[in-house]
Amino acid sequence: MKHNETHISSYLSLGTVLVVLLLLTTISVLVTGWHLGPFTVAAALLIACGKAATVIIHFMHMKFESLFLKLMISGVFLLFALVIGITFIDYLLR
Amino acid sequence: MSDMSDKENGNYISYLRYQGKYRGILSWLLSTDHKKIGLMYLYSITVFFFVAVVLGLLMRLELIAPGKTIMEPQTYNGLFTIHGIIMIFVIVIPALPAIFGNFFLPIMIGARDVAFPKLNLFSYYLFLTGAILGVLSQFAGDGPPDTGWTFYVPYSAESSTNVIFALTAAFILGFSSILTGLNFIVTIHRMRAPGMGWFRMPLFPWALYATGWIQVLATPIIGITLLMVIAERVLSIGFFDPSLGGDPVLFQHLFWIYSHPAVYIMILPAMGIVTEIFPTFSQKPVFGYTAILISSLAIAFVGYFVWGHHMFTAGISVGSRWFFSFLTFIVAIPSAIKVFNWISTMYGGSIDLKPPLLYAISFIFLFMIGGFTGLTLGALAANIQVHDTSFVVAHFHYIIFGGMGFATFAGMHYWFPKMFGRMYNNKIANIAWGINFTGFNLLYFPQFVIGIQGMPRRYFDYLPQFQTGHVISTIGGFILFIGLILMVYNFVRSKRVGEIAPANPWHGVTLEWQIPSPPPHENFDIIPEIKTKPYFFGSTDENKSS
Amino acid sequence: MAGQIPHTEQTDSEAGKLGMWIFLFTELFLFGGLFLVYAVFRAKYSAEFHTGAAELNALIGTLNTVFLLVSSMTIAMSLTAIQKNKLNLALLLITVTILLAALFMMNKYFEWSHKFHYKLYPGSEVMRNLPHGEILFFGLYYMMTGLHAVHVLVGMILLSVNLFKIRSGKVTSSNFLLLENSALYWHLVDIIWIFIFPLLYLIT
Numbered sequence: 016m017k018h019n020e021t022h023i024s025s026y027l028s029l030g031t032v033l034v035v036l037l038l039l040t041t042i043s044v045l046v047t048g049w050h051l052g053p054f055t056v057a058a059a060l061l062i063a064c065g066k067a068a069t070v071i072i073h074f075m076h077m078k079f080e081s082l083f084l085k086l087m088i089s090g091v092f093l094l095f096a097l098v099i100g101i102t103f104i105d106y107l108l109r
Numbered sequence: 110m111s112d113m114s115d116k117e118n119g120n121y122i123s124y125l126r127y128q129g130k131y132r133g134i135l136s137w138l139l140s141t142d143h144k145k146i147g148l149m150y151l152y153s154i155t156v157f158f159f160v161a162v163v164l165g166l167l168m169r170l171e172l173i174a175p176g177k178t179i180m181e182p183q184t185y186n187g188l189f190t191i192h193g194i195i196m197i198f199v200i201v202i203p204a205l206p207a208i209f210g211n212f213f214l215p216i217m218i219g220a221r222d223v224a225f226p227k228l229n230l231f232s233y234y235l236f237l238t239g240a241i242l243g244v245l246s247q248f249a250g251d252g253p254p255d256t257g258w259t260f261y262v263p264y265s266a267e268s269s270t271n272v273i274f275a276l277t278a279a280f281i282l283g284f285s286s287i288l289t290g291l292n293f294i295v296t297i298h299r300m301r302a303p304g305m306g307w308f309r310m311p312l313f314p315w316a317l318y319a320t321g322w323i324q325v326l327a328t329p330i331i332g333i334t335l336l337m338v339i340a341e342r343v344l345s346i347g348f349f350d351p352s353l354g355g356d357p358v359l360f361q362h363l364f365w366i367y368s369h370p371a372v373y374i375m376i377l378p379a380m381g382i383v384t385e386i387f388p389t390f391s392q393k394p395v396f397g398y399t400a401i402l403i404s405s406l407a408i409a410f411v412g413y414f415v416w417g418h419h420m421f422t423a424g425i426s427v428g429s430r431w432f433f434s435f436l437t438f439i440v441a442i443p444s445a446i447k448v449f450n451w452i453s454t455m456y457g458g459s460i461d462l463k464p465p466l467l468y469a470i471s472f473i474f475l476f477m478i479g480g481f482t483g484l485t486l487g488a489l490a491a492n493i494q495v496h497d498t499s500f501v502v503a504h505f506h507y508i509i510f511g512g513m514g515f516a517t518f519a520g521m522h523y524w525f526p527k528m529f530g531r532m533y534n535n536k537i538a539n540i541a542w543g544i545n546f547t548g549f550n551l552l553y554f555p556q557f558v559i560g561i562q563g564m565p566r567r568y569f570d571y572l573p574q575f576q577t578g579h580v581i582s583t584i585g586g587f588i589l590f591i592g593l594i595l596m597v598y599n600f601v602r603s604k605r606v607g608e609i610a611p612a613n614p615w616h617g618v619t620l621e622w623q624i625p626s627p628p629p630h631e632n633f634d635i636i637p638e639i640k641t642k643p644y645f646f647g648s649t650d651e652n653k654s655s
Numbered sequence: 656m657a658g659q660i661p662h663t664e665q666t667d668s669e670a671g672k673l674g675m676w677i678f679l680f681t682e683l684f685l686f687g688g689l690f691l692v693y694a695v696f697r698a699k700y701s702a703e704f705h706t707g708a709a710e711l712n713a714l715i716g717t718l719n720t721v722f723l724l725v726s727s728m729t730i731a732m733s734l735t736a737i738q739k740n741k742l743n744l745a746l747l748l749i750t751v752t753i754l755l756a757a758l759f760m761m762n763k764y765f766e767w768s769h770k771f772h773y774k775l776y777p778g779s780e781v782m783r784n785l786p787h788g789e790i791l792f793f794g795l796y797y798m799m800t801g802l803h804a805v806h807v808l809v810g811m812i813l814l815s816v817n818l819f820k821i822r823s824g825k826v827t828s829s830n831f832l833l834l835e836n837s838a839l840y841w842h843l844v845d846i847i848w849i850f851i852f853p854l855l856y857l858i859t
Contacts, residue, residue, distance in 0.1 A: 023735055023738045023739065024731065024734070024735050025735065026732055026735060029728050029731050029732050029735065030728065032728065032731075033724060033725060033727075033728040036724045036727075037721065037724060040717070040720055040721065040724065043853055043857065044713070044717055044857065047853070047857040047858065055858060056697070056854075056858060059853035059854070059857055059858065060850075060853065060854075062853070063849050063850050063852075063853050063854075066849045067846045067849050067850065070727060070842055070845060070846055070849070071842075071846070073731075074727050074728070074731045074838075074842050074845075075838075075839055075842045083298075084673070084676060087676070087680070088676075088680075091326065091680045091683060091684075092683075094326065094413065095683070095684065095687050097413070097414065098366060098413065098687075098691070099690075099691055099694055101414060101417075101429075101432065102362055102366075102691060102694075102695065103694070103695075103698070104426065104428050104429045104432050105358075105362070105417070105425040105426050105428075105429035106426075106695055106698060106699070107426075107698070108426035108427065108428040108429065109424075109425070109426045224667070224670045224674065225670075225674060228674075287681050291674055291677045291678060291681075292674075294673075294677055295670050295673050295674045295677065298670075298673060299667055299669060299670040299673065300670075325677055325680060325681055326680060326681070326684055327684075328681070329681045329682070329683075329684035329685040329687070329688070330684055330685075330687070330688050332685055332688075333685050333686070333687075333688035333689060334688055336798075336802075337688070337692070337798070340777070340794075340798060344777040344778050344794075344797075345777055345778040346777050346778075346794040346797075346798060347777070347787075347790050347791055347794050348692055348696075348791065348794060348795075353783075353787060353790045353791070353794075354696070354700065354786075354787025354788060354790055354791050355696075355791065356695070359692065359695055362691075363688055363691065363692075
């Protein structure tokens with residue numbers, strides 16, 4: 016079975032990605048120790064998004080996948096965000 | 110043997126006769142041939158359909174007079190619940206992708222099968238399991254569920270009946286739907302014949318593509334929601350229980366976030382089917398191929414954002430109601446575009462009013478009534494009057510039964526010769542159509558009228574002023590039943606003794622008409638190379654590749 | 656023609672990978688429903704969600720996060736190994752992944768039994784007496800981490816299957832779709848936790 020893309024991630028690059036993820040995790044834990052009030056959730060979520068994106072792009076190889084797949088994963092998250100947003104049109108304005 | 114009409118070469122064996130690894134009944138039950146799987150779905154769905162039809166007729170008998178007629182109120186509640194569960198989850202959501210999608214998607218794109226044939230068979234058995242579980246919910250334990258197919262909390266969390274049975278059945282059926290959608294998306298991406306670029310693909314596959322994405326992205330939400338209701342019942346988890354801080358309306362949000370896109374799973378393939386029928390029976394290309402394509406994708410996309418129109422009276426915010434009403438009007442536009450395109454396809458064409466076209470034209474008529482009344486429901490002020498009345502019941506039956514149902518009958522009449530290698534009797538088909546059309550309108554139109562006048566839905570009893578409407582409706586139901594029986598009889602009989610069908614009885618131009626009727630096991634001897642645009646009907650310059 | 660592939664049977668690994676990605680999208684939406692419920696109730700009961708989160712042990716949560724992140728790296732590395740035909744290294748890396756997953760599950764077991772010990776579970780007397788926001792917080796905690804744990808278990812089984820298939824020569828340097836798809840599944844399990852962790856453990 017021929018594998019189309021020939022890119023093989025090096026162990027070093029994967030190790031580097033892990034370091035980045037651990038760093039982001041540390042920041043995440045520290046940030047929530049500070050009193051940012053309502054921004055705590057936003058900050059934590061933002062960092063989580065960064066970590067997830069890192070896993071998707073590097074560990075899951077999305078960087079080397081087709082444009083279609085990149086569009087679809089973005090579309091999936093966008094759709095989900097829209098659904099939550101629209102639900103909040105109800106809850107925030109009640 | 111009579112299945113072997115139209116021999117292309119001496120080795121032609123139709124898929125019906127082909128025996129691969131297994132013999133006899135196992136060659137069907139364990140077959141990964143998309144055509145056989147499509148037929149297994151057809152037979153199972155037909156059986157469950159008639160079960161649900163009978164349940165519906167029993168409801169109509171009860172409603173022919175006010176007060177108790179033939180059953181207790183609790184029985185009536187159980188009936189409309191299981192009628193809905195079977196019709197929605199076992200018939201209308203699965204049917205078109207599972208039957209015609211399975212049978213014809215690979216052929217119409219020039220493939221030998223779907224991307225994952227074993228997964229396809231697994232989808233079928235998941236479907237069968239869920240369907241049987243749904244029926245079993247009637248008999249085991251504490252009694253048939255009485256919550257309505259919509260399982261609203263708090264009642265679904267409190268009802269002492271077999272709710273968990275039904276929830277599990279729906280979950281399993283949902284999983285089957287997801288896997289079918291996944292299979293079709295990958296099939297369309299990876300298995301189109303050489304030369305068949307995206308914009309040379311016919312519109313039924315395009316419809317299945319849009320549908321596949323809805324199946325894949327919306328169904329998981331109902332999955333988790335059903336699990337939450339089970340958690341509510343078993344663990345008192347509290348998400349939907351006000352006494353624990355929860356919100357019952359949140360269930361409605363979650364439920365309709367799936368169930369509204371689900372209606373587009375129902376209608377998009379139906380529109381795809383009639384989009385195939387119009388060019389064939391007008392002998393000219395589809396008018397506005399790109400417009401129809403984009404409108405399918407637009408319906409799939411915008412359809413995600415209208416779910417709150419089921420909840421206008423539930424207590425959601427004003428802003429929310431505005432938003433959903435507006436989007437509901439927007440989503441009607443792509444459907445209207447399709448109607449213009451279908452009519453324009455027929456205009457100036459060489460019309461052959463065979464049964465498929467008859468059903469397709471009546472599809473437009475019934476679908477439009479359903480669609481317009483949907484706008485009535487989508488208008489905030491009007492909604493207050495008609496929400497939870499039989500107006501709603503009439504609306505969705507016009508759309509689902511008049512729309513998707515009639516499109517299914519159209520597809521059956523269109524593709525029957527290809528699937529079984531036989532022609533059915535046109536005269537009987539036309540008579541059955543007439544009875545179906547008459548019965549259908551008698552059954553459902555009065556429900557609009559009494560609905561506006563105030564007849565509530567899911568009510569066992571009613572005020573005497575509604576009785577006339579109910580009587581007409583019940584009579585219509587039985588007329589429709591006769592028409593359905595006649596139509597199915599025509600098919601069953603013709604399958605055995607009908608005139609042998611040629612490969613292309615309707616002079617169609619899509620790929621399924623270029624292979625024998627019935628198709629051989631592998632569909633194509635040689636995978637075709639596509640050189641023309643889709644719906645290419647003639648010679649000369651119009652032919653050049655797009 | 657661009658995008659057209661010569662017609663073959665089921666040996667299309669791109670199809671297999673696309674199928675897996677689509678399945679992962681469904682998983683995202685499955686958990687998404689729970690995140691939606693979380694969002695709604697967090698907005699309504701922010702103070703009580705804070706209090707609830709304080710009951711959780713952020714250290715164990717962080718440890719579990721680290722376990723999963725490392726395991727994501729090891730499974731990604733196992734793909735590199737198999738592509739380079741280093742079968743024994745691949746086996747080792749997959750085994751480490753499974754062990755890290757087992758550590759995760761052990762932590763989860765301790766966390767849950769600790770709470771059960773204090774009768775803090777859905778439907779219990781203790782739970783019912785909590786403020787509403789806390790009841791919902793813990794309901795979400797159990798359902799989200801519970802569903803996630805089920806997926807960890809399934810992932811462990813999938814990865815074990817890969818061990819057997821590599822040993823028996825069914826998964827090789829030119830035929831590793833199963834490992835690739837299992838790795839994708841595992842990364843999804845990791846991603847879900849990446850979101851669960853801050854939302855349940857860190858918002859205090």
